[in-house]
Amino acid sequence: MAAVDLTTHPGHLARRLQQAHYLLWNTMVSEEITSPQFAVLNALVAEPGLDQRTVGERVGLDRSTIAEVISRLGRRGLLGKVRDPRDGRRFLLRLTDEGLRTHRKLTVRTARMNQVFLAPLSADEQALFFELIRRVADAAEGLRNPAEPLVAQR
């Protein structure tokens, strides 16, 4: 009888939070485009011509996952990739008109969804919610990336 209370386990809560979000996204935003796909579109609206790896870095996806997501977006005709003439290893990514249109449309719906999702919290609590999660996630990421030395003297 040494069972544990999962509601005090941050990993379990994080998973439940993400599932809840997934569901709501599906009903309120899009059944075609997923939240990670929207994140990629958004990164390319902010910085057109990024390469694949950098997009992954911006949205927090590893090289394998970002490759799949981009391939799906490419198949849907939302973005195009061209070899970087200055570095033959890279592909440069750019949204198509269709991709831009999709991003615009989803931006509106996403804002609505976020309001519904966060409705149980007051404005102050929402700010706290963001801050606490960000601090925990940032710290954990820092544990993995061995904290780029401020004076990089490799």
Next chain:
Amino acid sequence: MAAVDLTTHPGHLARRLQQAHYLLWNTMVSEEITSPQFAVLNALVAEPGLDQRTVGERVGLDRSTIAEVISRLGRRGLLGKVRDPRDGRRFLLRLTDEGLRTHRKLTVRTARMNQVFLAPLSADEQALFFELIRRVADAAEGLRNPAEPLVAQR
């Protein structure tokens, strides 16, 4: 240039939080047993003899996902399933000795990991962190399950 700031999007934060947790779990708890698998073991420590669907309900996994997780735990010999003699549709699940041992071992490591994961927050903030996430997740789940009427008069 209508790009959005993803750090104010709860879904994006939830995903990053979960990824950070996944990484830490892998290095501090186990490379074999995942966090959802531990949740299932834990549910069966608390309530031995549950059927598959109910376990899924306890830990927040749908029927398809719980089937996969249980099949993996079965392959590893951590649990056994028997047909319910009183209801031939159900399988009753029970941990093996090996399963109990694994749960005990991981419980200790999980506690350590949670401490490290939550270290950036003070005790008060940790309590807030749990409460805010739980409120948002519960509310979103409530949106889907049409809120079982208190006086069920179907």
Next chain:
DNA sequence: CCGAAATAGTCAGTGCCCTGATTAATCAGC
């Protein structure tokens, strides 16, 4: 200039997560 190290991307493999369709067993109303 040339070989070694680093970097971008792909591929194979594992696991989580959902939906919709199907199968088998049980239950409820007539």
Next chain:
DNA sequence: GCTGATTAATCAGGGCACTGACTATTTCGG
């Protein structure tokens, strides 16, 4: 008792997420 609805589990299919191994290209040291 039988038929129809419900329920537990499985299966097919799509997408996200990671690791480790591999290929191709670039860059750096000598």
